[in-house]
Amino acid sequence: MASEEAETYLRLMAESELRRALTLPKARQQPGMFRAGWIEARAASTSSAFFTRTDRSDPSDGMRRLAVAADALVAAGAIDADVARDIVAFHELALSARDRQTWEYGIAPGRRGSAAPPPGVFRAVGIGERVRFGADGRPAEVLMLALVAAPDRAVLAVITKPPPGMDHDRWINEFMDPVRISDDQGTMYRRAMFSGGGDAGESAGQLEFHPAPGPGVRFVDVAFAPEKPAVRIDLDGVQLPPPPITPVDRPDRLDRYFDALAAKMLGNGALWEMKDILHVLLDAGVIEPASPAMRRLVTVGRRLGVELPRELAEVPETELPERWVSVLDHDGAVDGPEGVALATAVLPEFDGTRLVIGGLRSLADRAELRVYGWGAFDQLDGHRTDATLGKFGWWARDDHGRWHVATVTAGAWDKAHADMSLELTPPLHPDATSLDVIITGKTGQVTVTLPLDWRNP
Amino acid sequence: MSAPWWAALTPVTTTVLCASEHRLRWEDGRLLAVDHPDTEPEIVLAALGGDEPECVRMVRAWARQSDDLAALAIGPRSADDDFDVSPAGLQTARQRRLIIARWRPSSAADRVRERLAELYELFSLGQPFTFRLLATVAANWVDRAQSARPALTAALNARLAPAVSTWLRMDPDGVDASIYEGSGWGELARTGDSLRAALPVRWIAAVWAAGLAVADGKLVVDVVSVTGPTAEVLAVSRPGAQPEPLTLARTYSARGEAGWQARKPRPTSG
Numbered sequence: 001m002a003s004e005e006a007e008t009y010l011r012l013m014a015e016s017e018l019r020r021a022l023t024l025p026k027a028r029q030q031p032g033m034f035r036a037g038w039i040e041a042r043a044a045s046t047s048s049a050f051f052t053r054t055d056r057s058d059p060s061d062g063m064r065r066l067a068v069a070a071d072a073l074v075a076a077g078a079i080d081a082d083v084a085r086d087i088v089a090f091h092e093l094a095l096s097a098r099d100r101q102t103w104e105y106g107i108a109p110g111r112r113g114s115a116a117p118p119p120g121v122f123r124a125v126g127i128g129e130r131v132r133f134g135a136d137g138r139p140a141e142v143l144m145l146a147l148v149a150a151p152d153r154a155v156l157a158v159i160t161k162p163p164p165g166m167d168h169d170r171w172i173n174e175f176m177d178p179v180r181i182s183d184d185q186g187t188m189y190r191r192a193m194f195s196g197g198g199d200a201g202e203s204a205g206q207l208e209f210h211p212a213p214g215p216g217v218r219f220v221d222v223a224f225a226p227e228k229p230a231v232r233i234d235l236d237g238v239q240l241p242p243p244p245i246t247p248v249d250r251p252d253r254l255d256r257y258f259d260a261l262a263a264k265m266l267g268n269g270a271l272w273e274m275k276d277i278l279h280v281l282l283d284a285g286v287i288e289p290a291s292p293a294m295r296r297l298v299t300v301g302r303r304l305g306v307e308l309p310r311e312l313a314e315v316p317e318t319e320l321p322e323r324w325v326s327v328l329d330h331d332g333a334v335d336g337p338e339g340v341a342l343a344t345a346v347l348p349e350f351d352g353t354r355l356v357i358g359g360l361r362s363l364a365d366r367a368e369l370r371v372y373g374w375g376a377f378d379q380l381d382g383h384r385t386d387a388t389l390g391k392f393g394w395w396a397r398d399d400h401g402r403w404h405v406a407t408v409t410a411g412a413w414d415k416a417h418a419d420m421s422l423e424l425t426p427p428l429h430p431d432a433t434s435l436d437v438i439i440t441g442k443t444g445q446v447t448v449t450l451p452l453d454w455r456n457p
Numbered sequence: 458m459s460a461p462w463w464a465a466l467t468p469v470t471t472t473v474l475c476a477s478e479h480r481l482r483w484e485d486g487r488l489l490a491v492d493h494p495d496t497e498p499e500i501v502l503a504a505l506g507g508d509e510p511e512c513v514r515m516v517r518a519w520a521r522q523s524d525d526l527a528a529l530a531i532g533p534r535s536a537d538d539d540f541d542v543s544p545a546g547l548q549t550a551r552q553r554r555l556i557i558a559r560w561r562p563s564s565a566a567d568r569v570r571e572r573l574a575e576l577y578e579l580f581s582l583g584q585p586f587t588f589r590l591l592a593t594v595a596a597n598w599v600d601r602a603q604s605a606r607p608a609l610t611a612a613l614n615a616r617l618a619p620a621v622s623t624w625l626r627m628d629p630d631g632v633d634a635s636i637y638e639g640s641g642w643g644e645l646a647r648t649g650d651s652l653r654a655a656l657p658v659r660w661i662a663a664v665w666a667a668g669l670a671v672a673d674g675k676l677v678v679d680v681v682s683v684t685g686p687t688a689e690v691l692a693v694s695r696p697g698a699q700p701e702p703l704t705l706a707r708t709y710s711a712r713g714e715a716g717w718q719a720r721k722p723r724p725t726s727g
Contacts, residue, residue: 004607011611016630019618022539090530093573097580098539402709 006078007087011282013069014091017062022076023219026099035380064385066091067252068273069280071387075260077253078286085117115416117374120151121215124356125237126342128455133225135175138163142176142224145359146344147233148372149213153205153417155357156181156222157370168203180223180230185216195412195419204368204410206358206419242348245444250334254286258293262300266327267407267425269304273386278309289315296320303328323395327426334364336427338457343369343435344446351391351441352376357450360435362428369396369406369437373418393440394422400429406437428452462486462596462659464683465667466706466711467715469585475511481582486596488519515582518575522590524597526605528576529612529661532591533584535619537667540587542580595658602636602658609636609658616661620670621652625696642678647696663720664690672705673719688717 048127070084127144134140145157162171172194181189189209196205213220213235221230250256264271264393271277281287287294289311295318302317320328343360353375361368377391393407404424410419428435435450468484470491480491490496490512500517503509509517522528533540580587595612602609613636618629627650637643637655644655655677664670667688669677675692678700682689686707691700705717 007607009611011607012614015615015618017613018534018615019629087530094531097542098542100539245671 003078003286006073006284006286007080007083009280010066010069010073010079010084010087014066014087014094015278017066018091018094018295021062021095021100022098024100030275045413048416063088063092063095065276068070068276068336068385068387071389072277072280073284073286075257075387075389076281076286077257078281078284107314115374115376116272116352117349118151121149122151122346122354122356123147123149123235124309124344124346124358125233125235126344126359126453127231127233128340128342128453129231131224131228131231135163135171135225135229136166138166140166140171143340144222144231144233145226145340145361145370146342147220147235147237148344148356148358150354150356150372150374152212152374153208153210154189154212154421155208155358155372157206158194158196158204159361160198160203160205161201162203168198171203172384175224176207179207179209181220182230183213183220184218187211187217189213189220197410204421205219206370206372225270231403240448242346243446243448245446247443248445250442254291255293257389258287258297260393262297263323263393263395263405264386264407265300265304265306266324267423269306270305271386272308274301275309277387278312282309282311292318296324300324300328304331323397323403323405326401327405330402333426336364336367337362337430337432337454338364339454340350341450342455343450345437345450347439347446347448349375350446351443353391353441355392355439357437357448360450361453365427367404367424367428368409369420369424371418371420371424373399373420374416376416377413377418391441395438395440396424397436397438398432399434400432402429402432404428458681459659459663460680460682462592462599462662463589465663465680465688466589466592469589471582471586473511473515479510479512481512483586486593488516490516494702515579518579518592519593522572522576522579523559523593525572525576525594526598526608527573528579528591528594528614529615530608531576532580532587535670536584536588537619542577544695588666588668592662595661595666596663599658599662602638610634613656613658613661616665616670617654617656620665620676621654623710624671624674624676625652627652642691642700643695645676645696652696668715669705669717672717673703675703677703687720 052168067088070079070088073079074081074084108409113382125147126452127146130141130143132139132141135307140163141161143159143161148155148157160176162168162175176194177191179192181192183189189211192207192209194205194207196203198204218236219232219234221232223230251259261271261274261277265274282289294312298308298312298315299317299320339362341360341362343357345357347355347357353373356372358370358372360370390408396404396406398404408420409423411418433452435452436447437450438445438447463486468482470480470482472478472480475492479493482489482491490510492654493499493510493512496513496516499510499513502679503513503517507533536651547592579590598605598609614634617634618632621627621632622629625647631651633655637657643657643660644653646653660678663680664677667680669680669688669690671677672690672692675694677692679691680688681691681702688705688707690703690705692703693700704720706720708716708718710716
């Protein structure tokens with residue numbers, strides 16, 4: 001329930017941050033670190049933020065603190081999202097009118113999308129093939145995870161390894177984007193566009209191509225280099241029947257938020273902004289230190305060695321849900337199988353969203369699930385802080401009983417689409433042959449069982 | 458008994474390019490198009506889609522913005538604030554569009570953009586008009602403060618904190634201001650490094666906007682009457698004390714900046 005106290009708290013915080021900014025020199029432009037709209041989140045969870053993070057004396061830092069507080073209060077149900085958006089945006093305008101503008105693009109809370117998923121056929125096909133070719137005379141490779149074809153777009157989920165030392169932009173422009181794609185009906189698809197991110201050693205993302213192959217297309221051929229034969233992707237493969245949507249008892253919003261924060265901690269080990277989030281919720285009177293949700297969070301935090309606010313030092317620990325205990329029990333495990341699995345699934349539409357799982361890669365210390373979404377997502381324009389509550393909660397359990405918390409670690413969002421990379425922690429059991437992925441939304445829950453057809457190309 | 462909220466605010470005049478260079482004048486709480494003695498028919502005509510003289514457009518914009526709390530959220534906190542939306546400052550319009558476009562869906566963003574463009578246009582009339590606009594906004598919320606208490610609390614805190622910092626030489630973050638909704642002037646209490654203050658919204662309009670917040674080493678809490686250049690106010694010498702009457706005289710610096718100075722009591726003869 002939105003409260004006047006929480007709104008007042010956020011407005012006074014904006015005021016205090018403005019006063020702080022006015023004691024600082026006027027701002028100069030701080031370049032961001034965006035690549036094709038894809039946001040890397042992993043670094044944010046451990047050492048830095050999604051954005052170029054400057055020292056504590058930059059007006060952008062106050063802006064970020066305010067955005068974190070706004071996100072936390074909205075997610076906890078203590079303040080209306082539109083009110084929070086206004087407060088952050090007016091703060092940004094107040095900074096701008098005093099030449100202390102922030103250059104943290106996208107820090108103001110994002111707009112809510114309202115697009116519905118398009119009607120029609122959605123297909124997802126696992127590929128699991130690695131193509132090696134020469135780029136500038138040096139070895140390069142592309143690992144194809146899956147092809148996802150929807151009525152309005154088609155993407156090829158890939159992990160690429162550019163030649164050592166090659167500039168990322170050059171790699172994308174000269175070797176990824178010119179990929180040739182054709183189908184059994186003689187259609188030559190338009191130039192693909194890569195979006196994603198990574199480092200010098202590896203880029204993970206997707207190649208989007210147009211038009212989307214229609215339901216009558218049986219296969220597409222993908223050729224990355226003229227000297228290499230095309231890889232044929234059969235679109236006529238058997239699709240798993242869509243799993244049912246089951247209703248769930250929704251816990252109190254504040255409990256749900258705290259459990260989501262705990263899940264994020266379980267996934268990431270620590271949240272950069274956790275102390276700020278808890279300070280805000282305690283100071284604004286949104287939660288009591290001794291509440292069950294806080295006790296669960298504190299228990300997880302202590303077991304993971306996360307630094308928590310001092311006022312929580314006396315909060316007693318409590319019993320944790322089974323899945324949390326399982327994740328904690330395997331903290332630090334590095335026994336995951338290495339390879340990719342032909343794990344794809346088309347989920348039924350729920351909560352106004354259509355989700356498609358487009359491949360899984362398993363590593364010794366974690367697994368990565370590629371997910372594509374259609375419809376409205378709450379976070380757009382790159383707005384993400386640790387306090388943001390995602391639209392869905394993601395968990396998974398392998399067939400050896402090991403639970404995994406899944407957190408969105410990178411992605412790109414627009415009004416109608418979401419391209420996400422989820423990290424599963426801890427790694428899969430070394431002998432896992434199937435994985436239940438459990439997605440919980442506002443109106444229900446979907447559990448899809450992914451057979452893990454391992455490929456180790 | 459208090460003076461009207463605008464009593465200590467002197468009339469101010471500026472010019473805009475209308476049919477020719479025309480005067481806009483603010484006095485007694487209203488913006489007037491001086492060179493359009495009968496604006497009513499022009500306003501009606503403009504509302505029906507007719508041509509709108511610039512002076513009339515500005516008067517209508519003033520009326521539309523006169524209860525917009527965005528003015529208090531963005532506008533100056535004190536006379537020393539680094540606030541600058543002069544015509545030169547309007548070059549940041551592109552940046553504002555970027556800010557607004559990403560926090561509202563496009564149709565709503567268009568409306569917000571229009572509203573803010575108008576607000577910034579009024580800000581660009583200069584500091585004297587900006588302070589009077591903020592006073593107008595605050596005055597329009599005096600009787601319905603409870604419906605926007607968080608925004609008004611922040612607006613009061615924003616302006617009281619720097620004043621208290623000057624008055625008591627304390628950290629402005631130590632000021633805990635709230636909207637006083639009872640009868641009387643309000644309350645002030647100091648505890649350690651913090652000051653709890655409850656003042657009515659009227660304080661922003663009648664006291665702060667007139668540059669009266671701190672005078673003669675005291676915090677002015679209300680304006681009782683204004684006669685010519687002399688203002689009778691209620692001022693508090695220290696937290697916890699009751700306000701006492703104080704007579705202030707308007708002064709002007711060599712650069713023409715208005716201020717207030719305590720009028721020394723005349724020695725009595727005999």
